[in-house]
Amino acid sequence: MIDFTSTRLLDELQNLRLLPVVAEEGSFAGAARRLNCAASVIMRSIESLEQAIGQSLLERHAAGVRLSSAGELVRARAVRIEAEIDLAAELFQSAERVSPSLHTLRHVLGNGARQRLVLELVRQGSARAAADGLGMTQPGISMALGRLERTLGAPLFERTRRGLRPSDQCVSLLKHINRIEAELRALCDELDSAAGDIAGTVVLGLLTVARLHLVPAAVIQVRRAHPRVKIRTMTLPFDRMLSALADGRIDLVVGVAGSAIEESGLRVTVLGGDELGIFLRSGHPLLAGPCPSLGQLSHADWIMPRREALSRRLIESCFAAADMAVPEAAVESTDTEFIRQLVLCSDMLAFASPQQFAFELRNGSVARLPIPLGGTARETALLERNEALPSPAVSLIRAAICEQADIWAGQPEL
Structure with missing residues (x-):
């Protein structure tokens, strides 16, 4: 079982982003020329990433380096994370009248420490509570936030008497940060699964009908065969459920499909239906x-x-x-x-x-x-992000839900 977390990988985000470049160039020297830095710097960055993960990501040979099996997993997620950073930077720049260059935005948004700062401030709602969570002082948190806001050219939080409230700019960025964190969680599960039986945590959003028979049967089926797969469920108002799915905080949603779902741009798999x-x-x-x-x-x-x-x-x-x-x-x-x-x-x-x-x-x-x-006929559906790349554990749960839907459809009508 792995002994690192997505939070630990977030700390290594800048190093993780270097791996696809090294893989494409086939050597540290080639990556150094492309990135205009010393080969020793890139080498130390990759070694730090390997130490955090506890596995070798590159196989060294006379002609250069090539990815190991674990390195292939990391590279695939790193490419997706880079695309998310690019999208976040482009959308932020287009929304702001005055903002830094895309290069600066990519550098800022691709920094794991800054992402953790924003996540912790949103979750805690105050600099004092965030300082405890990040192991920093309150003045240190305030200074770091101030520097980040000045670099971005936009306020990320509104200071109120009740604490910090995310600004519109922060809410926009938060969606992409959550998706990056989801990619890192999936990577942790993939690396853990590669070492043995499939493992990982699946977050399910359940609307009323899904909680009754379909999903419980699917969870039991998966847990019997793969005891290292764990499940967390979330029950939220409908619009918040779809928002959490869209930004990666939820892996799958099961519930009754409606027009709002059809217009959401999510991938919809119909599981069955009934009439009130x-x-x-x-x-x-x-x-x-x-x-x-x-x-x-x-x-x-x-x-x-x-x-x-x-x-x-x-x-x-x-x-x-x-x-x-x-x-x-x-x-x-x-x-x-x-x-x-x-x-x-x-x-x-x-x-x-x-x-x-x-x-x-x-x-x-x-x-x-x-x-x-x-x-009053309704369809029960499985909802996913169109662009999501599911972890092995999510794929298992998804397949089990679809299988249980087929079993349920074959039973006598109630």
């Missing part, structure tokens, strides 16, 4: 006679999804298409366990996905009223 229904406990008085119409249920005690949820918008569209008023909600919630308990223990009716009551529908404790809700 009306659910009630077995033994409910409404099951004793003929099935009522939707209009006859207008005064029932309804459990409705929250107003910002896609399923709520689908329900409202369904009623609008039928020229009917949307019933008043007695309870608004997207908490699956809470909704399940309300249905099982009361005469409330719930607009919900059949997946939320899969177990209860099979054991007969919950029933679905045979009332069609036109226009």
Whole structure:
């Protein structure tokens, strides 16, 4: 198992950026000529990177150097990081009326210490707390931030009574810094996996339906075969979930696809679909006679999804298409366990996905009223960044989720 972290690699970022140049030139001397510096400087930089990683990245021979297998992994990620730095510099320069040259911006944004400074200030919200995290003094943090802002020609933080608040320029840069950190996390996992069984941490963003059956089954499948793969889940508001996916803080998102996803530029893999229904406990008085119409249920005690949820918008569209008023909600919630308990223990009716009551529908404790809700069909999808290069652990989880989706699709309809 590796004994370094993405934070340690961030400290080596400037050295890591040299590796593709050395590989292309085939020698330290060639890289030195290209970069207009001493070959000994480049050699020491690569040796520092190798010591941090604990593996040899270059094979030395009489004609020069060539990449080792570990070096190939590092080079691939270094090239992607360089492209992210270039993009960040170009976008920053185009957004600012007065800014330094692209060369200066690339140098500043490609400095791991400066990236760590920005990340820690954003996470901590104050120079004092960031100083503790970085092992610096508060005046040292303030001076370093001041120098960085003067070099960039733009403020990165607004000083408020409650602490530091990221400026628009900082938020823009932060997206690229997070993506660079994601590349370094993936590199750590790749190097660890190359030494034995696949390893690494996968960050999953889960929307309501994904938490029920699909993703848990996929996680169990992967963990049984690859116990060194670890999972972290995040549950955020929809827009923040997509933002975290776009900047690399989340590897994969599983949930219900909607128009916002289609317009986000993300890679979308449809896993399946369902149609919303009306659910009630077995033994409910409404099951004793003929099935009522939707209009006859207008005064029932309804459990409705929250107003910002896609399923709520689908329900409202369904009623609008039928020229009917949307019933008043007695309870608004997207908490699956809470909704399940309300249905099982009361005469409330719930607009919900059949997946939320899969177990209860099979054991007969919950029933679905045979009332069609036109226009409420939804697709469950797997979301990824288009340009992402997944680590081995992420690829494993992705494949398992797709496999479990196929298994789920083959089961009898609820």
